[in-house]
Amino acid sequence: MVSHLSTDAARRIAEAVPDPEVPVLTLGDLGIIRAVALSETGVDVTITPTYSGCPAMNAIGMDISLALGEAGYGAVRIKTVLSPAWSTDWISAEGHAKLKAFGIAPPHPRGTDLPVVCPHCGSASTSEIAHFGSTACKALWRCNTCREPFDHFKCH
Amino acid sequence: MTTGSITLSDDPLVRFILRRADDALVLGHRLSEWCGHAPLLEEEMALANIALDHLGQARALYSYAAEVEAAGHDEDAYAYRRDPVDYLNLLLVERPNGDFAHTIVRLWLYSAFMSLWWQAMTASKDAQLAALAARAVKEVAYHLRHASNWVVRLGDGTPESLRRAQTALDLLWPYAGEMLTSQPDEAALTANGIAIDPETLRQPWLQRITSDAAQAALRLPSAPFSQQGGRRGNHSEAMGHLLAELQYMQRAYPGAQW
Numbered sequence: 001m002v003s004h005l006s007t008d009a010a011r012r013i014a015e016a017v018p019d020p021e022v023p024v025l026t027l028g029d030l031g032i033i034r035a036v037a038l039s040e041t042g043v044d045v046t047i048t049p050t051y052s053g054c055p056a057m058n059a060i061g062m063d064i065s066l067a068l069g070e071a072g073y074g075a076v077r078i079k080t081v082l083s084p085a086w087s088t089d090w091i092s093a094e095g096h097a098k099l100k101a102f103g104i105a106p107p108h109p110r111g112t113d114l115p116v117v118c119p120h121c122g123s124a125s126t127s128e129i130a131h132f133g134s135t136a137c138k139a140l141w142r143c144n145t146c147r148e149p150f151d152h153f154k155c156h
Numbered sequence: 157m158t159t160g161s162i163t164l165s166d167d168p169l170v171r172f173i174l175r176r177a178d179d180a181l182v183l184g185h186r187l188s189e190w191c192g193h194a195p196l197l198e199e200e201m202a203l204a205n206i207a208l209d210h211l212g213q214a215r216a217l218y219s220y221a222a223e224v225e226a227a228g229h230d231e232d233a234y235a236y237r238r239d240p241v242d243y244l245n246l247l248l249v250e251r252p253n254g255d256f257a258h259t260i261v262r263l264w265l266y267s268a269f270m271s272l273w274w275q276a277m278t279a280s281k282d283a284q285l286a287a288l289a290a291r292a293v294k295e296v297a298y299h300l301r302h303a304s305n306w307v308v309r310l311g312d313g314t315p316e317s318l319r320r321a322q323t324a325l326d327l328l329w330p331y332a333g334e335m336l337t338s339q340p341d342e343a344a345l346t347a348n349g350i351a352i353d354p355e356t357l358r359q360p361w362l363q364r365i366t367s368d369a370a371q372a373a374l375r376l377p378s379a380p381f382s383q384q385g386g387r388r389g390n391h392s393e394a395m396g397h398l399l400a401e402l403q404y405m406q407r408a409y410p411g412a413q414w
């Protein structure tokens with residue numbers, strides 16, 4: 001192993017990989033990197049899948065392997081752990097801010113019943129157009145004030 | 157390269173997992189048949205999303221079944237290299253889609269049950285199944301919400317949409333009982349807190365269906381739940397056609413990858 005390689009550095013690299021479906025978020029923002037462990041034979045990265053039907057999970061594993069491989073980490077093994085199940089509560093505060101800046105209304109804490117606020121004008125007068133949006137994690141909403149449509153990252 | 161069909165273990169836990177994996181795969185396949193044909197764009201996305209959720213659940217369950225069976229099978233072997241008689245899904249999910257109302261009524265009957273089932277399975281003593289359930293229970297809540305909203309809209313819509321929804325319910329009702337029926341080979345797993353006896357979910361399921369149907373102005377059929385057999389591998393003709401399409405590539409070009 002080369003000396004600049006460390007568990008902390010490997011974790012930072014894995015956490016900086018963008019989510020393939022919502023690239024404004026990193027995997028670190030999303031909160032799915034559970035463990036990174038360096039060993040003599042390479043590096044093991046443990047992730048928790050988000051949605052059962054998320055076709056991005058395979059791509060996420062490849063992207064992590066690629067990023068760590070380029071940084072000289074040799075063999076990268078991706079493991080998945082299901083329990084405890086991922087929820088949108090694991091998305092970081094920074095992730096929320098990035099989603100909002102990108103025009104996606106962030107998810108509420110699970111179990112709360114807050115209004116979905118328009119990411120464009122801040123109005124709380126909004127309505128759902130379609131519960132199933134362009135990806136498994138998003139629903140399509142519309143603002144009743146500025147009339148703009150927007151994506152809402154669903155609570156999960 | 158092995159090309160023929162695989163032989164399944166008769167381990168009750170493997171069969172228990174495969175039954176639910178097969179339900180998810182077959183229903184996911186049926187829903188995916190709507191791709192490009194849905195009545196409106198939002199519905200195109202919704203049905204595709206719901207199909208993907210089912211495919212994802214099937215994959216996770218097959219992978220776990222492979223781990224438990226430890227016979228060298230993987231998710232692809234289960235999906236592509238079993239004959240109809242070794243598929244253990246409900247007859248309900250293999251019914252052809254029919255019209256949109258028929259597809260939605262089936263999804264409603266099934267999701268109303270599965271939302272109770274996954275909820276109960278979050279307390280399974282099998283940690284892997286409990287973890288899968290924790291994720292699936294959130295997904296099926298959306299499926300049920302979507303399907304029951306549509307059932308109310310169709311039933312309480314125009315005379316034509318009511319007629320189609322009622323016809324679908326009458327046709328599908330005899331198939332709905334199989335998911336509520338205890339399977340003798342699951343008794344030990346239930347006693348050990350790993351499985352759920354579906355019989356215990358019959359009343360809450362009926363309550364939900366009765367309440368939605370009342371809102372939708374639909375009449376619950378009085379016909380008995382006479383159509384059963386999928387759980388034991390006795391399938392309808394539709395299943396052969398479905399698998400012919402689903403398995404064609406791997407049967408014609410075994411092991412093909414791209």
Ligand SMILES: [Zn+2]
Pocket residue numbers: 118119120121122123143144145146147148
């Ligand atoms: Zn607005």
